[in-house]
Amino acid sequence: MSLALGLVGLPNAGKSTLFNALTRAGAAVASYPFTTIEPNLGQVAVPDPRLHAVAGVIHPARTLPATVRFIDIAGLVAGASRGEGLGNRFLAHIREVDAIVHVVRCFSDAAAPLDEAGMVPVRDAEIVEVELALADLETVERARERAATRAKAGEASAREQGALLQRMAAALAEGVPARRHSLGASGCALVRELRLLTAKPVIYVANLDERLLPDGGPPAAALRALADRQGAAFIGLAARLEAELGDLPPDEAQAYMAATGLEEPGANRLIRLGFATLGLVSFFTVLSNEVRAWPVPRGTTALWAAGEIHTDMARGFIRAEVIAWDALVAAGSLHAARDHGAVRTEGRDYQVADGDVITFRFAV
Ligand SMILES: Nc1nc2c(ncn2[C@@H]2O[C@H](COP(=O)(O)OP(=O)(O)O)[C@@H](O)[C@H]2O)c(=O)[nH]1
Ligand SMILES: [Mg+2]
Numbered sequence: 133m134s135l136a137l138g139l140v141g142l143p144n145a146g147k148s149t150l151f152n153a154l155t156r157a158g159a160a161v162a163s164y165p166f167t168t169i170e171p172n173l174g175q176v177a178v179p180d181p182r183l184h185a186v187a188g189v190i191h192p193a194r195t196l197p198a199t200v201r202f203i204d205i206a207g208l209v210a211g212a213s214r215g216e217g218l219g220n221r222f223l224a225h226i227r228e229v230d231a232i233v234h235v236v237r238c239f240s241d242a243a244a245p246l247d248e249a250g251m252v253p254v255r256d257a258e259i260v261e262v263e264l265a266l267a268d269l270e271t272v273e274r275a276r277e278r279a280a281t282r283a284k285a286g287e288a289s290a291r292e293q294g295a296l297l298q299r300m301a302a303a304l305a306e307g308v309p310a311r312r313h314s315l316g317a318s319g320c321a322l323v324r325e326l327r328l329l330t331a332k333p334v335i336y337v338a339n340l341d342e343r344l345l346p347d348g349g350p351p352a353a354a355l356r357a358l359a360d361r362q363g364a365a366f367i368g369l370a371a372r373l374e375a376e377l378g379d380l381p382p383d384e385a386q387a388y389m390a391a392t393g394l395e396e397p398g399a400n401r402l403i404r405l406g407f408a409t410l411g412l413v414s415f416f417t418v419l420s421n422e423v424r425a426w427p428v429p430r431g432t433t434a435l436w437a438a439g440e441i442h443t444d445m446a447r448g449f450i451r452a453e454v455i456a457w458d459a460l461v462a463a464g465s466l467h468a469a470r471d472h473g474a475v476r477t478e479g480r481d482y483q484v485a486d487g488d489v490i491t492f493r494f495a496v
Pocket of ligand 2: 147148149206
């Protein structure tokens with residue numbers, strides 16, 4: 133399972149710069165066998181110190197981190213939903229992603245001049261949100277027409293659906309994103325079916341002036357307040373600096389970060405935040421030659437987790453042998469942990485906890 137996050141934002145917000153920083157940071161974590169890099173699609177490793185701590189006692193030949201994909205989605209400008217710029221083509225890309233990373237410009241730079249309004253991150257963010265809401269409004273209106281036709285043909289449920297769609301349209305027209313509509317269970321199902329853009333979780337990224345690190349000053353504070361009002365995630369980073377860090381040898385990058393008050397690359401923080409926003413946790417598998425992190429939705433059962441690895445493991449599931457990653461590290465090896473009775477036996481309905489190290493027993 134590898135979920136996708138889409139970078140959206142106005143032109144010159146720094147999306148492509150951030151994309152480069154992310155794909156380089158991810159590549160630096162470990163060599164991953166399928167680091168697909170298309171121009172705008174990057175698969176990146178989720179930085180996870182727990183995985184490396186486990187590898188530190190197991191000494192495997194390979195350590196495979198969990199991954200997420202980032203897509204650099206260009207073409208969103210004011211009026212895009214009416215066909216300005218690249219028009220609606222970007223919408224198809226946004227529909228494909230599981231969460232949106234909304235990059236907002238909080239830097240001034242001679243190479244990319246600001247418009248006459250200056251640096252106004254909250255306005256910029258609202259321009260993008262209005263376009264997404266208008267695109268959704270169009271989707272909802274089309275669904276409403278279809279429902280009306282079916283209602284006329286005598287389909288009772290179509291009338292109910294039409295009423296729901298009408299409420300959704302009214303809320304979208306007021307700029308309320310679909311993820312904040314209160315429509316009950318059938319409304320939620322409908323939102324999912326229509327794959328509305330504004331139903332997707334959002335992470336706001338304030339792309340900061342490197343001179344204003346680490347917190348970014350008033351523009352970033354205004355954007356953070358916007359994110360807080362929406363209950364959305366927020367992170368501040370300087371994309372250009374991050375991209376440059378990726379070019380430096382590790383010790384120089386470390387010194388550079390220390391000088392700017394950064395504890396770790398913002399790209400790493402963003403990758404982890406993306407992972408959490410997607411509702412994912414990791415469990416680990418340990419073989420003599422490979423330690424691997426597996427991303428699964430929070431609340432996943434042991435049976436389902438086994439199926440993530442191989443359908444045969446789910447089909448022939450017998451039991452899961454489970455130990456928390458830090459208990460394994462403390463024991464020094466899986467063998468020692470078993471001897472101390474620190475490895476538990478769990479059944480198919482066990483809910484996988486973040487950081488579990490699991491050995492599945494199955495019949496073939
Ligand atoms: N000063 C500064 N400039 C940046 C930063 N991020 C991007 N830029 C510059 O802004 C311009 C637009 O960046 P780009 O990534 O192409 O934006 P996109 O249109 O959103 O993909 C480029 O000249 C970048 O070098 C940043 O964090 N600080
Ligand atoms: Mg770009």
